[in-house]
Amino acid sequence: MGTPDAVAVGLATMIGAGVFVAFAPAARASGDLLLLALAIAVVVAGLNAHSSARLAARYAESGGAYVYGRERLGTPWGHLAGWAFVVGKTASSAAMALTVGAYLAPGRSTSLAVVVVLAVLALNLLGVQRSARAATVIAAVVIAGLLAFVAVMLLAPPELLVESAPRSDPVGVLGVLQGAGFLFFAFAGYARIATLGEEVRDPARAIPRAVLIALSAVAVIYLLVAVALLRSVGSEWLSARVSPLAEAAEISGVPWLGPVLRVVAGVAATGALLALLLGVSRTVLAMARDRYLPHLLARVDQRGVPVAAELSVALAVVLLVVLFDVRAVIGFSSVCVLAYYAIANASAATLPAGALARSIPVLGMIGCLVVALALPLTSLVSGVLVLLVGAATGWLSHTARTAGGEGG
Numbered sequence: 001m002g003t004p005d006a007v008a009v010g011l012a013t014m015i016g017a018g019v020f021v022a023f024a025p026a027a028r029a030s031g032d033l034l035l036l037a038l039a040i041a042v043v044v045a046g047l048n049a050h051s052s053a054r055l056a057a058r059y060a061e062s063g064g065a066y067v068y069g070r071e072r073l074g075t076p077w078g079h080l081a082g083w084a085f086v087v088g089k090t091a092s093s094a095a096m097a098l099t100v101g102a103y104l105a106p107g108r109s110t111s112l113a114v115v116v117v118l119a120v121l122a123l124n125l126l127g128v129q130r131s132a133r134a135a136t137v138i139a140a141v142v143i144a145g146l147l148a149f150v151a152v153m154l155l156a157p158p159e160l161l162v163e164s165a166p167r168s169d170p171v172g173v174l175g176v177l178q179g180a181g182f183l184f185f186a187f188a189g190y191a192r193i194a195t196l197g198e199e200v201r202d203p204a205r206a207i208p209r210a211v212l213i214a215l216s217a218v219a220v221i222y223l224l225v226a227v228a229l230l231r232s233v234g235s236e237w238l239s240a241r242v243s244p245l246a247e248a249a250e251i252s253g254v255p256w257l258g259p260v261l262r263v264v265a266g267v268a269a270t271g272a273l274l275a276l277l278l279g280v281s282r283t284v285l286a287m288a289r290d291r292y293l294p295h296l297l298a299r300v301d302q303r304g305v306p307v308a309a310e311l312s313v314a315l316a317v318v319l320l321v322v323l324f325d326v327r328a329v330i331g332f333s334s335v336c337v338l339a340y341y342a343i344a345n346a347s348a349a350t351l352p353a354g355a356l357a358r359s360i361p362v363l364g365m366i367g368c369l370v371v372a373l374a375l376p377l378t379s380l381v382s383g384v385l386v387l388l389v390g391a392a393t394g395w396l397s398h399t400a401r402t403a404g405g406e407g408g
């Protein structure tokens with residue numbers, strides 16, 4: 001893939017999750033300070049992007065922070081990063097599939113979600129180049145729909161809104177940070193670019209550029225959407241919605257845009273699922289090569305497609321879709337992803353650089369930990385428990401290998 005293809009993969013992931021999933025709970029947490037929460041999420045994501053880009057340029061191979069942690073901090077930390085990514089993003093994949101079902105077939109959301117997972121799997125098995133072309137088309141459709149929404153809400157906003165109940169408590173620092181945590185869930189797509197290191201032409205140049213372009217574009221789009229929502233319907237109305245963009249458009253001066261946005265939302269979530277499955281399967285491939293997952297998952301076909309990893313990840317996503325709802329699978333995903341980026345930042349801090357450049361990953365790591373700790377308690381506890389399981393297996397495996405090597 002070239003730089004435009006890599007940018008499209010990142011855009012399809014970030015835009016799919018952020019606009020259609022995260023704004024309502026973020027508004028519920030941060031209220032009228034939604035823009036401040038968005039700014040914090042952008043800053044944390046930008047710090048992480050800087051660290052990810054530097055690391056990806058140095059280690060141009062599949063695996064992302066799994067590889068970075070392994071090479072810079074030691075094998076157990078790499079294993080923990082890979083575990084956090086695979087678990088967190090497998091849950092995110094299930095959330096995207098369920099989002100497609102909720103928007104397009106509310107009465108049969110689970111069945112449609114399973115069909116979407118299988119369809120995306122078939123596309124990915126055809127090879128990453130075709131997947132990248134599909135991501136380009138999806139990103140273009142979603143961006144066009146979002147820009148149309150912004151224009152309508154600013155030029156023909158709703159004239160009358162049903163009053164919502166006032167907030168029972170004022171928004172504090174915790175609420176703003178929690179809102180940033182929900183919005184950060186939307187910005188994590190640039191990691192998909194880094195995990196495609198072996199499949200990008202001239203990765204040392206293309207990956208940092210693709211990360212910067214994709215993140216900047218999404219930040220601008222999110223800002224426009226947030227301003228349009230706050231100016232037209234307000235944070236109270238927004239916080240009580242299930243599908244805020246479509247519902248806001250349906251009561252605007254251009255109501256036919258609402259059904260269009262429901263279709264666009266389905267396309268966006270499908271694009272996010274496509275890019276997520278690409279990234280997760282490549283991390284599974286890297287961990288299987290190092291035998292931290294069953295070595296069977298390291299098999300690739302003659303075109304270099306990791307078929308076994310793709311199939312295993314898709315099966316896990318289908319199981320989550322069938323067994324849990326959207327809130328359950330998103331619950332611990334953000335915590336795991338923030339832990340993943342914290343390890344990436346810690347890895348970047350070990351790279352040779354000046355004092356200013358070295359301070360960026362330190363700030364990024366602190367930002368990840370603070371935002372993770374501000375998330376709802378159930379999400380935090382479930383995420384920490386999953387991470388502890390991964391850490392324990394990683395340390396035990398590393399200790400056993402070290403002892404075996406010394407014994408030999």
